[in-house]
Amino acid sequence: MITKKYFSVPTVLSIAGFDGSGGAGIQADTKTISALGCYAMNVLTALPIQNTQGVKAIYDIPTEAVKEQLHTIFDDIYPDAIKIGMVHSIELVELISQFLKDYTGKIVFDPVMVSTSGHKLIQDDTIQACKELLFPLARVITPNLDEISVLTGKKIDNTDKMQYAGEALLQTGCQAVLVKGGHLVNPILTSYLIQRDGNTQCYESAHIDTVNTHGSGCTLSSAIASYLAQRQTLTEAVKQSMDYVYQAILSSKDLRIGKGNGPLNHFHQPKKLISYEMDR
Structure with a gap:
C-alpha cells in the first residue's frame, strides 16, 4: 500500500494596515512573506488612504471586525510567526494583546507611529498601551529613529543614542529591540539588535x-517574521532580512513608480513556497 505524503508550509500572519498603492502595510507584508517562501495571511486593522506621496486620511476598521478576522484565521491556520504593524487605537491594542496572550509562535512588532513626513499617526495613550500590552509579547520590536525618539521621549540621532535607547526599551518587557538606522545621514547606515540576554549585534550597509524606500519598515519586519517562521534564530533572521531589504531597495533604486517615494522591489529574487514533510 502506498502511503500518501503531506507537507506543511511556514505560515506568517500580518496584522497591519492597508496601502492601496501597494508599497507598504499588508501589501508589502504579503509580497515579502511570499517572496521569502512562506504562506501569507492578513488581518486588516486600519484603512489608510495613501500613496507614494503620503497618508491622506485613516479610516477605522471596527474592533469587532478585527476580532472576527483573528478568530477566523486561528480557527483554520495557526501562524508560525506574526508581524504586527499599524495598531492605532487603545481598543485594538487591548483586543490584539488579549487574543495573543497565549500564542506560542514568534511575534515581530513594527511600531508604526510616525509618518514619513514626521507626523504622529497614533495618540500618546495608544503608544503607552502598546508599550504596556504588546511589547512584552514581542520577540523583537523594530522601531526606526523617529519611532524610538517618540517611545523614549528623547531625540535619537546617532549610534551611541541608538544603543542607549534600545537598552531602555528592553525595560518594557520585550525580548529584543532592533533599532533601525535607515534615517541616519551617513554613507554607512548602522542598525543594532539589542537582546535581553546581553547580546548586541551591529548591522551595517551602504x-x-x-x-x-516606501514600505521598507513593513518589509523588514515581515521578512524577520518570515525567517523566524522558517525556524531561524533571531540573530540570523535579522541578518538575512537586512540583506533582503538592502537588495530590494538596490534593485528598485532607478524605478519610477508613482510621484513620491516609490516601493521596493520585493520580488528581486523570489523563492518557491517552502514545504516540510509531515509525520503521519
Missing part, C-alpha cells in the same frame, strides 16, 4: 541614493 546608503543607497534613491527615493524608493
